[in-house]
Amino acid sequence: MDTLHIDNIPFETDPEFDHRPSIGLIVLASDHTIEDEFRLISQKFPPIRLHHSRISNVDRVTPDSLRDMEHRIAECSALLTPGSDIDVVAYGCTSASTAITEDRVFELIRSSKPRARCTTPITAAFAAFTAFGATRIGLLTPYVKEVNAIVAEYIRNRGYEVPVFGSFNEGLDSVVSRISAQSVMDAVHRILDKADVDAVFVSCTSVRLVEFCERLETDIRLPVTTSNHAMAWHALRLAGLEHRPDGLGSLYRMPLPKRL
Numbered sequence: 569m570d571t572l573h574i575d576n577i578p579f580e581t582d583p584e585f586d587h588r589p590s591i592g593l594i595v596l597a598s599d600h601t602i603e604d605e606f607r608l609i610s611q612k613f614p615p616i617r618l619h620h621s622r623i624s625n626v627d628r629v630t631p632d633s634l635r636d637m638e639h640r641i642a643e644c645s646a647l648l649t650p651g652s653d654i655d656v657v658a659y660g661c662t663s664a665s666t667a668i669t670e671d672r673v674f675e676l677i678r679s680s681k682p683r684a685r686c687t688t689p690i691t692a693a694f695a696a697f698t699a700f701g702a703t704r705i706g707l708l709t710p711y712v713k714e715v716n717a718i719v720a721e722y723i724r725n726r727g728y729e730v731p732v733f734g735s736f737n738e739g740l741d742s743v744v745s746r747i748s749a750q751s752v753m754d755a756v757h758r759i760l761d762k763a764d765v766d767a768v769f770v771s772c773t774s775v776r777l778v779e780f781c782e783r784l785e786t787d788i789r790l791p792v793t794t795s796n797h798a799m800a801w802h803a804l805r806l807a808g809l810e811h812r813p814d815g816l817g818s819l820y821r822m823p824l825p826k827r828l
Contacts, residue, residue: 585617590827591619594660596773606796618720621645623637632665641676645658660688662690663711673686690722697728700819703766708756709736709772711738732762745775747775772797782817
């Protein structure tokens, strides 16, 4: 028996589709963490459209491997909803954003998404520091010495003090994603024994801590943010979402600073 084909069946488009903010996330191929933490945070907000693109990189994090991603950022941005605009594009690497620089990352993103608002973890961290009113930053990273030097200099060049800088000195991104949250929290307590600071920033999108930021803030009585924690907040605020959910720490009770 021949198959009956019914073509041109009428349909309606969802009127809510275009009203939902859209966020594009460029994720390192070696990253095991960022998508989980973005998903955890975005579930506490009104519905958004979250799109992911993976950028090729090597597992070992060095200054050269970070800068090597520069010529692939534009292509990965173009893969986010090709042919359509997107509200915000976030490039998910803190150390590469300092090695390449934020301005260059934004230029590459906007070569394919000219109307997108842009962020990176370090961009978001600076916005968070402004929201906190913090100038003395306690910094914890997983990076090796050469990468730590780039990140620390970048932060200081923006006018912040870094009275204490702790590091796990781990060169493999895949290992960093397996560091326990308890180890991260213990490390924060350890660096705070060495200096007085206004806020704590845990750098690297592979570090897992979002679920524990509020608990850690309560323990140390200081504002806390991480690369994923800050970038998700910044991207959601840039997309126009002012919701202030519980359970994510003090940053998520704050609006986007008017002056960055």
